[in-house]
């Protein structure tokens with residue numbers, strides 16, 4: 302097949318099938334009258350999962366880990382309605398190509414042709430223009446589809462898998478409950494002497510038993526004992542388990558002892574962007590984004606990939622918070638604005654939707670008394686369970 306590309310053809314073909322990982326050795330963008338065409342040349346067929354992201358418009362192609370042998374990091378200038386692209390490893394098992402679109406476009410056709418040359422396969426993606434609302438709809442659907450297709454939730458720790466058959470593992474939603482503080486860090490201390498670290502641990506255990514009555518859920522606690530756990534360990538644990546949701550639970554203390562009620566925090570856009578920048582600068586970023594091998598990527602690509610993951614995650618986190626608020630209100634007094642945004646470090650797992658639940662105030666005697674009761678813990682657990690159900694199955 303022939304392509305008339307107006308610009309930007311990169312071809313540094315190095316075709317060897319000796320490696321275990323597939324190779325992509327060419328990526329081209331072509332502008333045509335009726336479509337914009339992307340062409341990827343690779344040494345074999347690859348399973349591609351496309352999805353779309355908004356603000357700005359992007360087409361993302363996820364695929365099993367590949368070796369990019371493309372001697373370019375993107376476009377020098379826009380080609381048709383494609384203003385740029387990036388590629389790289391996204392996590393241990395996933396490689397990713399991100400295509401920037403200057404207007405909403407979706408895939409019109411996607412096909413792979415074998416035997417284009419001696420040992421290559423050609424992936425062709427034709428994009429067509431659509432309205433913003435069509436793009437939004439397609440984006441939501443494609444993200445959902447990708448989520449379902451993602452690596453099944455397998456536990457890396459043997460003791461966590463022992464009770465479950467491999468079939469069930471795939472179906473279960475993995476919820477990480479993170480009891481804040483612990484060990485040398487007591488957290489807040491109540492007016493009547495309650496330690497936050499103990500309260501949140503016992504509450505987390507109730508959450509686990511209530512939520513796991515539904516066999517669709519597996520709840521893993523970040524700590525099961527009174528031990529200190531660095532924030533990064535809490536996050537990396539949820540990454541390790543490929544968790545579906547992360548809920549950190551706390552019971553705050555403030556100087557105004559009259560204040561009571563629950564608040565849900567998610568990460569704010571601003572804090573996230575700053576964090577994304579800081580993350581990329583840190584030497585030990587691989588610790589934070591467990592399994593994300595960025596050592597061979599440029600700093601810029603690193604930034605972009607973290608930003609990409611975090612934006613998507615923040616939307617999901619806010620969505621869960623939004624669904625949880627009305628459920629919480631049924632069982633607990635909440636703030637007038639019960640959903641707030643803040644830069645809690647523990648919410649910064651780049652690709653696990655995360656919320657922080659302040660259940661109430663230990664600085665308020667009524668809250669303190671209430672929070673300690675078993676009945677309250679169970680009611681709270683049940684409301685979270687209903688929030689989870691809504692989040693994972695909107696119908």
Ligand code: ZN
Pocket residue numbers: 481482488489497550551552553
């Ligand atoms: Zn706390």
